[in-house]
Amino acid sequence: MSQGWHRHGWLSFGAVGALALTLLCAINVVHASSLQAALNREYALTQARVLLSQALATPLAELRPVAEQLLHRELGFAYLGVRDRDGQLVTKVGADAAGAAFLTPGPSPGLRSAIYRLTAQTGSIPLDFQDHRVGSLDYAISATLADSVHERAVDRLRLTGWLGLAISLPLLAGFVLALRQRGRADAAVLRERLAAAPARSAADAGDAPPLRTATTLLDVAGLGALAVDRNGCVRQINATGSQLTGWTEAAARGQRVYSVFHALNDGGAPGLSAAERALREGHDVAPATAELRARDGAVRPIEMSAALLRTPDDAIDGAVMLFRDTSAQAAQAGELQRQARLSQGVIDHLDEGLLTTDPAGVVRFANARILRMFGYSRDELEQMTVTKLMPVPFLNTPGIRLTDYIAARGAGKLPKVVGWRKDATTFPVELLVQTMTVDGDDGLVVIVRDITERLRGDSLASRLGRLLDSAAEEIYILDAQTLRFLEVNRSARRNLGYRADELARMTLPEISRGIEPAIIERLLSRLRGGETEQLGYRARHRRGDGSEYEVDVRLNFSRDEEPPAFMAIVTDLSSRPGHS
Incomplete structure (x- = not known):
């Protein structure tokens, strides 16, 4: 037995050593990945800083193509937002903060979204050109999606980690398998020893020599062991079994098994233990789940099995039952559910x-x-x-x-x-x-x-757009901040004599005569503040050829638009009969 324990100890030490080596190699791999991600992120931000700073400092330079080029390159960017030196957003490309879409190639959008949510970092960096601040860059980047910046030291660290894992994992698996085989062998030894014990009645069961070594092995494995004779009386119970049932070995020896081991079925009603089933049915009982009520009334889930003990002439001499507490597994299963x-x-x-x-x-x-x-x-x-x-x-x-x-x-x-x-x-x-x-x-x-509602809304918007464009009145949609024309209908363009692209660079005060721009601003401010829903005034509008015509203007404000906008409905008073 001492030789078996010696071998078991060496197997345990070997398994612990292999596990430590595996953890060390895994840490090397994770550290190498972290260093690689940091290198990728620094390289991507440097590229973005150089290209966008130069584009932002160059007059008439197109920023969006440069930003889209950065997004399409394998640099790991998911979003780029360029701001000028005043903090105003000039252009933005890519996904929003939730990581909804990706423009860069690579993995599928679903996989890229999952990687982005787990690994993406957001931030802002200054953009300087020739030692002068020209703006700033808001970014969202996932360094794990970028092409790797090759660094020999990082590659060597990663290779060392993977080689170590390739060596340590088979060793660890071998030691674990050997320990499991050793445990099975110990259980077989226990069965043989219990089978070799002379048949005894409950009266002389107290003289049975305890199988201390075998039961100690089961205690180490967290298994309770309970041996009974052919009449179902307890011969022996190990320390783990005593802890689970609440019965000491001295108190349990000679008792009927159902008095010591209170098994409960799924409904909480008393049931047969695995040892009782084995004696009654005449065969070994495979592992099955149940509940065990201890002597103090505590109930816990268990797994139990039993094997028959036979005499040399193959007569049933008793049974040995193994059982273990499955509370942790039950809690884990409950959490998973x-x-x-x-x-x-x-x-x-x-x-x-x-x-x-x-x-x-x-x-x-x-x-x-x-x-x-x-x-x-x-x-x-x-x-x-x-x-x-x-x-x-x-x-x-x-x-x-x-x-x-x-x-x-x-x-x-x-x-x-x-x-x-x-x-x-x-x-x-x-x-x-x-x-x-x-x-x-x-x-x-x-x-x-x-998409029923979306199509209905699109159809309504399209229909309203056509109706407004063909209306006899002049319709103007103005940006609430700049007062530039966003939309101008056909009647207004025809009456003013300007093209749509020319009107897009003009404002309502620019074409108005006979009213001060400050008055128009005050009227618009009242609409912004919610003092009233509609205001009006009379003025003259100046056409592209320099002529003017008298108009009646009604102003409305919409906060639901993005961005908010004013709508001006203008009536040409000069076209009315009798107007001088």
Whole structure:
């Protein structure tokens, strides 16, 4: 036995050494990755600082192409916002702060979004040109998505870490496997020793010699062991078993097993222990879950199994039962179930419908929004195909497949999608499809958006735009800050004699005569402050050829526009009959 313990100790020391080596190598790999990310980020910011500073300091230079070039290069940028020296935003490109879209090539948009949320850093740096501050740069960058800046020391550190892992992991696996084999051998020894013990009744069970070494091994492994004779009376119980049941070995010896080991079934009712089942059924009992009520009334989840003990002539002499506390595993399983319910709740509260399908389009999962959108129950949707839910175009257009709608694959060239509800009504749909692989099983994630309201709004906006453009009155839309014309309808352009691009550089006070610009400013300020919803005044407007005509102007202010805007409705009084 001392030789076995000696071998077991060497295996334990070897496993600990292999684990320490594995952790050290893993730390080297992580440190190398951190250094590489820092090098990538510094290189990207240096490139952006040089190019954007020069472009910002050069008159008439186009900033946006330079920023887009930086975004399209493999530098890891997700967003770039350039500000002038006064802090005003000049141009911005790329994703917003939530990481919604990416312009740079590389991984799929879904994968890039996940990497960006986990690794992206945001910040702002000054832009200097020839020792003069010309502006600043707001950025969001994920150094893990950038091309690596090769540094020999970092590469060597990473290579050392991976080589160490390649050596230490097999060693660690070998030591763990050897320890497991050793544990199984010890359990076999325990069974043989218990089988070799002479058959005894409950009366002389107190003379049984304790198998201290075997039970100590089980104590180290956290396993309770309880041996019974052929009549179901306790012969022996180890320290872990005593701790779990609340019975000392002296108090338990000779007692019926059901008096010491109170097993409970799933409903909390008393049940048979594994040792009782083995004696009653005449065979070993595989591991099974149950609950154990201790002597003090405490209840805990356990896993138990039993093996029969036989005499040399193969007669049943008793049984040995092994059991362990599974409270930690049960708590972990409960937490996983809670997280699963939480995830399900979040998915069901999404405003967008979400489906998961196999590559052929057979539905595997649908969130609550999908159920409301199409009018089916969850059971009805199970095994239904996307073709049935959206027959247009997947059923009536040969050659169109669901995978054609994977993001960035032929966008803008695909047929429109129409959803088909259970009650046979239809609605327009927008699809976003991504591939998914879980445990080697391929599938698709399909996001479904009902765009009925969007199309209705677009149609209304288009119709109103056409009506305003053809109105007899002159309609002007002005920027609330600069007062420059944003939109001018056809009647105004025709009456003033200016082109649309010329009017885009002009303001309302510039074309007004007979009223001071300060008066117009005061009227607009009253609208901004909410004192009134509409104001009016009379003046003259100057045409492009220098002639003037009298007008009646009504002003309105809209805070709902982005940016906020004024609308001026102008009536040409000179065209009215009898006007002099």
